[in-house]
Amino acid sequence: MSEWWRGGVIYQVYPRSFQDSNGDGIGDLPGIIARLDHIASLGVDCIWLSPITQSPQADMGYDVSDYREVDRLFGSLQDFDSLVEQAHARGLKIIMDQVVSHTSDQHPWFQESRLNRTNAKADWYVWADPLPDGSPPNNWPAVFGGRAWEWNPTRGQYYLHNFLASQPDLNFHNPEVQQAVLDIMRFWLERGLDGFRLDTVNYYFHDSKLRSNPPNKRDEHLPYAVNPYDMQEHKYSKSQPENLAFLKRVRALLNEFPGTTSVGEVGDSHRSVELMAAYTSGGDALHMCYGFDFLGPQFTAAHFRKNIEKFFQAGPDGWPCWSFSNHDVPRHVTRWSAHGAAPAGLARQTAALLLSLRGSVCLYQGEELGLPETDLLFEELTDPRGIRFWPEDKGRDGCRTPIPWEAGEAPNGFSTGRPWLPVKPAQSALNVADQNADPASLLAFYRALVAWRKTLTALRQGAIAFHKAPEPILAFTRRHEAEEIFCVFNLSPAPVEIQLEGRSAGMGLEPVSNAAVLAGPGLHLGPNGYAFIAGPGIALKG
Known part of the structure; x- marks a missing residue:
């Protein structure tokens, strides 16, 4: 079925926290292979792998230093090939993160680009002269705090980084960069990959005039945002009109590999639904997109209805991929139980709601267990965002703790060593083994719900x-x-x-x-x- 993705269910695996096979405390590809039967038992269609490519791990793999190599933390290219083969044997597709809006500063492209203004990669990143007083060229902030510009004395210029200073942004206005990115995608597609989840897909292009962003409107009686990034309307630093033409080139490449798909992550607080619709309309851009509208604290009927109707009004032939949790936000059982709901009932209701909306679905690992957000101490954090903005923003580690597989004490079969993040009692109590043995468990309910959805074309594809x-x-x-x-x-x-x-x-x-x-x-x-x-x-x- 060439459009298996339309109405399909995708299961997100965060490899660090899924299953460790060698006792180093970090999940890996052999560990995922060992747990494929669990994923297949859910009845999902596809696995999305968070980053596994070579990286210094400053941002847990979202800082790539070699796009064609698996990071040794996770295994090898041969392990990847085995994972694809064994997933396909179980009827599961595999897509993986492509993080191409930026690279690591350890990537050979950047190492060359930073040397001078005349080398072959000089224009592969976003470089700009300082203002006369030596300050950055505009007011753009970085998502993880501070300015989005880092000074490089060798070139005598600033480079753009929308995230960490060690994650310089590629210059997509350069056709050579676009082609290099497409070549990387082709490399993985030729290995049998079934498509991509495109990280920060609306960040690819920046305003070529480097105009400063306007402020976000704020009622005077409200406090300032925890993160200064949220104080701006990012009118010029991302979501530029040139992006759509490149996404069509991505789709043209995917069309060469029948049955493959794409899911774009749209991060834009002002118009994410409209961008999702624009990026998936017409049949010649991305297959699916998701935004953060259902990944926040709002849990009202009006909120769900407004965003779904807005999407299909803006793009009647577009296609969304809805999710309630992922590796970037607090788990939804914790977020939404703040409204007074009992977690067990809320977990069932949100599963039923998500799987009955028009669109495709992404489930985040552990969602089928009802895992809540893990309460971590400051000294247990690894996430640069949480470390910088603690305690008002505790970062993303709380949703990334390892899966509890076995009954008993932590780490519940995840590893024979010390896990990179701890497994706490609240998570241990919801382990897979106990839920497998209980026909009334949330895990059993997820399996029944996904199976039931598959019997109804109206739920998968209907209006x-x-x-x-x-x-x-x-x-x-x-x-x-x-x-x-x-x-x-x-x-x-x-x-x-x-x-x-x-x-x-x-x-x-x-x-x-x-x-x-x-x-x-x-x-x-x-x-x-x-x-x-x-x-x-x-x-x-x-």
Whole structure:
């Protein structure tokens, strides 16, 4: 099936924290191979591998020093080939992170570029002269704090780094850079890879005039943002119009390898949904994109409805890939239980919601176990963002701690050595072994939910139509040809009663419904309860 990705379910593996095979405390490719049966048992379609290429690991692999080599922490190219082969044998596709908006400062390209202004790679990165007073050329900040410009005395210029100073930005205005990036992608596709998750896909191009960004609007009574990066509207430092033409070149390359796909990460607080739509519309750019709209603290019916409707209004033929958790944000069971929900009920409801939205789905490792955010001490941190902005921003380590595989004490079968991040009791208690043995566990529920979704074309590919409903009710119908399914969610920890119309006597609750009771036209939804009803014409009364 050439469009397996449309409505598919992708499982994100963060290799450092999945399974360690050699006792060094860091997960690796042989470890992933050893746990492939777990992933396959979920019924997902594809694995997304977070970075495995050679790197100094200043930003956990998102600083690449050799795009064609596997970092020895994780194994070898032969291990990668074996992983692809064994995943394919289980019916699983493999995509991997391509981090090409920037490289490590240890990459040979940058090592050459920094030498002088006349070498062959002189224009492969974003260099700029200082202002007359010696300051950087504009006001752009770095995501991880400080200015986005680092002085290089050898060239007598600043270079741009949107993240760490050791992550210089490539200059995509240079056609040679574009071709070099496409050549790297071809290298992996020829090894059998099924596509890419494109990191920071809207950061590729910068404003060639280097104009300063305007400030973000802020109500005077509100405090300043924890991170100065959030005080600007990033109008010129990213999300430039030239980006779309390059993404079409990426798609043209992928078209040479039938059955491959692409997922773009769009990080833009002002217009991420519009960019997601633009980058996936027309059938000649990316296959899918995701943003951070559902990766934040908002958990209201209006928020979900607004962003989904906005996406399909902006790009009727575009395609989103929704996720509630990943390696960059606090786990959603912790984020959203702050609204008063019990974690166990919330975990089931959010799984059901995510897997019933129009679009593809990305599940983050451990989501199927209901793992909460890990509470770490400052001295346990490795993430540069958390170290810089602690304690107001504790960084990303809390969602990256190792998977607890076995019952008992930490590290629960993840490693025979000391894990790079600790496994705490809250995570140990939700281990895979105990949940495998319990037919009522969240893990068992995920397997049933994904299997159920696969039986319904309406959920995988059908249209979505929202019903008018007050908070905290989110209700919509998914429809494909004659197949319809009504979906309703109580996004609160308090029970609610609603009235339905159009339901015939033979239309009962689908078995994956939870905390829901039908009584004639009435539907009782308990705390974070939800219901699925298959059949045409069902709506909310009134």
